[in-house]
Amino acid sequence: MKKVILLCLSMISAFAQSYAGKVPLVSQNQGVYDGTSRLNSPELLHNIMLYQNWGGLFVNLQIHWFRTLFFGITVGVLVVFFLHYIVIGPKKFAHDGKAIYVYNLFKRIIHWMAALAFVIVIPTGFMMIFGKELGGGTLVLDARYLHSIGTVLFIVSVIPMFLMWLIPMLATFDDVKWLFMAGGYLTKKKVVVPAGQFNAGQKMWFWLATLGGFVMIITGAAMYFEDFDLAILKSLNLDQIDILRISAIVHNFLGMAVTALFVTHLYMSLFAIKGSLDSMISGNKSEDEVKYMHSSFYKKLKKEDKI
């Protein structure tokens, strides 16, 4: 059925071109913008002609892919980690040794604010995606509002987070090595993993959460405000509606990635490394853990005589 829609477009666009010609379009509402919606402007007709650009893609993705992918990715990640837990099991480190103070109070507060934001935003996002199953209505509508409120919290936390961890999160040669050995998670042995203060996995999560987060904020804002008038967007030569469609597509795909890595992050902190949660509560990591999991960082601290 969608194919039919898409197939008809060639005819329409030929028809449209014969109307539109090469003369610049001067629209009726130009200059006397009526204060209601730009989506009511003659752009609308333009949109009928250019529907295939993004509209068709969005419809296709939303009908066939978004829900399936979200479901698949979430379940897939959970299954993988469940198997990991059964087969390989968690890593245990001695917690009786010296504690290394790694996260100061400010960093912990920021982290937990962001964490709270994620805890709000991701489930509410899921509620919207799987709104059918929840029957829609007030529940999901409130979830949508909560999603927006969570975003505000996220905006407040993600900016300082980005600044405070920007330097240690820069990629190093260790990260390549880390990736090659999959962070040492595929073995039950306690191996020394090459990583600085943060390992490549944490860095991936960081960059996705911050840069990806920014993109999600922007695309989300576009969808939230729906009707905006920014000169910079006009220069993109896109119709308002297409900006919205692209936003929705990008937001969904990033959402999948964020979900996957958020679940990973949860698994790592709660299950895969026993006691790692403590470090975000007290700010201290055990020396044992640092020694193995962040070997380069450990060496650096040693060298600087901080331990």
Add this chain to the structure above:
Amino acid sequence: MSSFARMKFYCDEKRCIDCDGCSVACDEAHELPVGISRRKVILLNEGIEGKEFSTSVACMHCTDAPCEQVCPVNCFYIREDGIVLHDKNICIGCGYCLYACPFGAPQFPTDGAFGTRGVMDKCTMCAGGPEPTNSDAERKLYGQNRIAEGKVPACAAMCSTKALIVGDAQSVSKIYRERVASVGHGVQSAPYGWSKAYGK
């Protein structure tokens, strides 16, 4: 679905004169808030001889309506006569139907605190919504239910030049054929969005 029973909108660009009668008739009939335009008239190529034309656009009540397909909460339902309606008590105002719509039909009022966007509003072909027919609740949420009263939707009924026509597919195509066959009408291709809404 049998095709003879399909209700369709048809706007004859050769007759549409950009008088906005349909859009105001709609606004007024359903007492819509000012920010909502269920139906709008669009003028293109203003002032260019031989190219200026206008057409009236609202929800076309498409066959295989994409809005219905993308809705994450399934708030849409399609009547047997093809009228695409939605349930405002289920809608969450996500805007996906707008992105899916080739005609920009879904409208979102800003209500509530901080200008939050409310639930979607769109042309109902004057057929109300899921609430009991002609109840106050229905009128408040969706406007008049003229179809239930056996009346023509306000926009087409009040179209000044009878450019905008609504009816079952058979009657519409009959009028359409008569007009195309008329001597002075010129060669007419399908009106804007026709094939997009109803297939070829």
Add this chain to the structure above:
Amino acid sequence: MQNTTQKALSTRIGRRSFLKMAAVASAFGATSAFASGNVTRAATKEEVKNPFPGSKLVKTICTSCSVGCGVIAEVQNGVWVRQEVAQDHPVSLGGHCCKGADMIDMVRSEIRNKHPMVKENGEWKRISWDSALDRISKKLEDLRKTSGPDSTMFLGSAKFNNEQAYYFRKFAAMYGTNNIDHQARI
């Protein structure tokens, strides 16, 4: 997709699993606007239940331009509740431009003049009809005596109906002046 439609139908259609009606507003047969044939059937009583019980329909004429389109006003308990379509009017066939489609708003607009007002010292003041009429007629009578009836200009309106227009001309004549005009002259 068909599946979802079917599902939607089966779950939601319930009460509406019939065709209520299909109507065509057509230039070729407005009188047969309520198209009959295989598509439609008579609606049941419950379906046509008037949303405005006890209302009556008043035939009247649009006041926007000189085409003279028909307007049908639905009135319930003395309140104009809905503007109906005069589909059987021979000139307009129910058609309206945006002005005509909004006739009802002219009556129920919130910013209508509601009571007589007078400007005193640059401020608007509400007054009663009696005092307004007394003050106006006194002033007119004074001017008529001191400066003659030709010191007054009467401007009528093309929005009058014929009777009002005729009486306004008569009013000026009996007031004693030919200084009267209306919009035909702009």
Add this chain to the structure above:
Amino acid sequence: MANTWGYGAMTNSLNDIQNAKAIIIFGANPAVNHPVGFRHLLVAKERNNAQIIVVDPRFTRTAAHADLYAQIRPGTDIAFMYGMLNIIFKNGWENKEFINDRVYGMDDIRKEAAKWTPERVSDVTGVSTQKLIQITNAYARQTPGTLLWAMGLTQHTIGSSNTRIAPILQLALGNMGVEGGGCNILRGHDNVQGATDMCCLSHTLPGYYGLSDGSWKYFAKSWGVDYNWLKGRFKAKEWMNKKGFTLARWYAGVLAGKAGEDKIHNAGTNLKALVVLGNGITSIDQQAKVKEALDNLELIVIADPFVNEAVVLTDKKDDVFLLPAASQFETSGCVTATNRSAQWRSQVIEPLYESKTDQDLMFELAKRLGFYKEFTKGMLMKENKKSFKWPEDATDEFARIIKTIGFTGWTSKRLKNHQKNWDKFDHVSLMGYGPMKGEYYGLPWPCWTETHSGSPVLYDINRSVKEGGMGFRNRFGLMHDGVDLLAGKGSAPKDSANPDGYPEITAKNIEKVLGITLSASEKKRIGKNWKVDTSNIIAQKCMERGMAPYGNAKARANVWTFPDRIPMHREPLHSPRQDLVKEYPTYKDKPNHYRVDTRYASEQDKEDWSKKFPINLITGRLVNMNGAGVETRSSKYLAKLSPEMFCDINPGLAANHDIKNGDMMWIHSPSDTKIKVKARFTYSVAEDRVFLPMHFAGYFQGEDRSAHYPKGHKPYAVGESANTVTNYGYDIVTQLPETKGGLCRIEKA
């Protein structure tokens, strides 16, 4: 137009346009101003393949649906139509038989037309010769062709000539008195035709009776008042016979005596009080003067359902009364549509709030001014009643009195019956069927008797008088310059007892002309002539004999009483073509023109206006607005379609002034006024002109006057009034302002 053939009204009907095979539109924009009427044009196009031809300074929405479009320079319609006539006469496309039998003075037109070669027309109008030939070819060779016009033709110093040249074009082609032909004036407001017929006008009495003693005496008698009492109400008898001030220039009556103002002749007094009932005087020309006049009045009384923006415009601090009038739906009565047909407008609801209907207001004032009894007596006379019923008795009163335009048949009973059965009329001919058989919808006047069908097409000799047929009116005498003015042999309406031309019927000639003998009692009751025959014997006898009471004469192309005997092109007072001003100068200044001296030549020659003001200024309507616009701007749905005042400007012209789409710009007029408006880019105006919609008020020369609205009554949209910058200039006969074709200068704000 009335001076051409008898009546100044639309000759056919909108529905009748469906019969046309060619449609030419001058200075009208029915797609915007009469959208529902425009459907009939579109149907003609579809069914008859009628070509729609639009001649307009602006590419309007109507032009978008036209087959041929000519962008003409404002104010050059006469030149254009002479150009058409030139081609028509050269090719012999005129209807010679029609001209011979039914038109007087066409030879003079032929002579003048010969001067207007296509090249010359092209130079004056700015339309290419090919286009002119193409249009003439398309229009003249398809009959019947209908000609439509509106304010674009009339609002010029030469407006009255414009409205004569258009009928002449139709007469030359024989397009008069046929279905699908005619001169169809599209009236603006819903009851302009009616209010004009009722003559809320300063130069006639109801029914176009004029201001002569005879007319006054007839009305005094018909109103049941003593003629001497009525005379006594005036300052002196002479002021009964003199035309009064007009809407276009009433302000001059207030401002006279001030430096630089025109002199007036108004019974020795300036205007001191203004009584306005439902007239948006912010849509008249020269707003700056109107404001000054309002400031200088002693009393302003305004009755309107919405705030009439005159009270916002003025700075007057006292004695400004704003009365809440009931809307048109809160009273009932009949209204006359553009095609002369009356429709009954029923009262929908009782007046809301404290509002009063216009008639109640008049009655109350009449009571207080002491002439209520005389005022309302006319309604009691027909049946000698004690009390009257509004509006039915008022309808019957004027139906009883007005004979000139055949109102006799317009009884309230019949009109209401038409409303009740409005579904029983044919959609093209408007002929009734079933119980309405034999009557045309709305009984288009003249409707000679209480059983007459009404006249759907004026001057149609192909139907009998009983069915609405008639020849041209015998209004201008029987002979002129030795030429017979009665219609030629065999050109009487169908079934006429007299197959040729005949004079208008009087008591004296009735027996001879109709070939009948009256009984003694009829002789006793009959009025002096058909216009004052309240017994209606003349009309009845005429119907029996198939003859029109007003005679059967020729239309005249040469009006010997007008400043221009035949229409002559004259440049507007403020012309962008100064080279043509010498060749086609305007009239001499006219003293005492509706009581005020009016400048023509002295204004045109004052300076070379085009140097300082190089851009043509045209004004017009928007589809969502009406007149001065306060009614429509008070509706949120209509206001949202155009929430701001704007100026249509060609992007090319704007670029020369560094104006961008949406920028604010100043428009300056030759009268030293200016307005600040938003530029809106469109190609519908050429690079030498700008277009302004005329519906806005609430701003004055850049100043926001919102504070002057009574609280809570400000419309949803306010803006500058276009008429602040329209130019000085008035029609030589009717004093219509020249708003369509002035000059201006623009600059970026």
